[in-house]
Amino acid sequence: MSAVDELPPSNALLGDPDALRRRLADDGYLFFRGLLPAAEIRAAADGVATALRRGGWADARGLASAERRALNPMEALGDPAFRAAITSRAFNRIPYLAELRGTVRSLLGPGAFSYPVKVLRAIYPERPPGVPRGRYVHQDYGVSGVQDMLTTWVPLTDIPVTLGGLAVRPGSHLGPPLRPRVLRRRESGWATADYRAGDALVFHCLTSHAALPNREASLRLSGDFRWQRPDQPAPAQLVLGPGGRRWEVFSRMFAPEPWWESVPAGLTLSPRERMAAIPPGPSRYFPVHPGWRHWRPPGGAVH
Numbered sequence: 584m585s586a587v588d589e590l591p592p593s594n595a596l597l598g599d600p601d602a603l604r605r606r607l608a609d610d611g612y613l614f615f616r617g618l619l620p621a622a623e624i625r626a627a628a629d630g631v632a633t634a635l636r637r638g639g640w641a642d643a644r645g646l647a648s649a650e651r652r653a654l655n656p657m658e659a660l661g662d663p664a665f666r667a668a669i670t671s672r673a674f675n676r677i678p679y680l681a682e683l684r685g686t687v688r689s690l691l692g693p694g695a696f697s698y699p700v701k702v703l704r705a706i707y708p709e710r711p712p713g714v715p716r717g718r719y720v721h722q723d724y725g726v727s728g729v730q731d732m733l734t735t736w737v738p739l740t741d742i743p744v745t746l747g748g749l750a751v752r753p754g755s756h757l758g759p760p761l762r763p764r765v766l767r768r769r770e771s772g773w774a775t776a777d778y779r780a781g782d783a784l785v786f787h788c789l790t791s792h793a794a795l796p797n798r799e800a801s802l803r804l805s806g807d808f809r810w811q812r813p814d815q816p817a818p819a820q821l822v823l824g825p826g827g828r829r830w831e832v833f834s835r836m837f838a839p840e841p842w843w844e845s846v847p848a849g850l851t852l853s854p855r856e857r858m859a860a861i862p863p864g865p866s867r868y869f870p871v872h873p874g875w876r877h878w879r880p881p882g883g884a885v886h
């Protein structure tokens with residue numbers, strides 16, 4: 584990985600929202616070491632790993648099954664063990680942890696909220712056929728169509744570079760959209776980390792990012808949690824779930840929990856495909872490159 588840079592942590596800026604926003608505007612991301620309470624992340628990892636082990640995704644030593652159960656999260660949702668993992672309480676609690684919520688709110692504003700739909704990644708050692716979608720260079724604007732949406736990427740366990748954590752291209756948010764392609768292992772201009780449980784990577788929706796290949800024998804477990812301000816329309820599928828319920832997904836399961844927060848009342852919902860098809864408007868943080876005027880959502884899903 585010699586050409587890939589090490590992500591510098593921004594922990595020293597915590598407590599200084601102006602400085603955090605300036606760094607986000609300059610670099611397109613913020614990396615925090617040990618932001619989240621280790622016990623909470625360990626509980627989430629245990630819940631997810633136990634459910635997957637029961638379903639045969641991994642053995643008692645944590646080695647991934649020889650036969651891959653799923654390549655991507657959407658396909659994985661067809662598997663009852665994965666559904667048990669993604670609906671587990673401790674995993675769903677992560678975006679409600681004060682350390683994460685407070686940090687995102689210091690960037691986006693006090694009313695910022697996380698989408699109830701969360702993405703769990705249980706990524707197998709990389710082998711043909713197929714490459715997971717997260718391995719493609721992409722920008723999360725295509726996920727929601729919400730300008731200034733932030734993604735928080737959270738490793739559930741320690742994720743050394745060989746286990747295939749997330750890489751970002753610092754400064755790419757200031758340029759035009761990059762075309763989707765699989766990220767190679769040693770590309771200059773990219774940065775990643777030997778992640779530890781409790782770390783969090785926050786990045787802007789115009790920042791190019793991609794996962795590195797999993798070269799180990801175990802599953803890589805991580806979660807993506809996305810956030811926006813309440814004064815912008817939100818993608819309906821990320822609030823109501825892919826099935827288009829009339830209520831906020833997970834609210835029936837978790838509303839009794841003391842940590843649960845509903846999405847803001849009066850939020851405007853719109854179909855996500857419609858939102859993501861429109862080029863992003865001005866950002867509150869930095870001038871948007873004119874190349875984004877020609878934005879077209881990638882043909883296939885790449886995230």
Ligand SMILES: O=C(O)CCC(=O)C(=O)O
Nearest residue numbers: 704717723736794807886
């Ligand atoms: O974790 C991955 O494999 C990809 C994550 C990603 O693309 C995202 O969080 O937007």
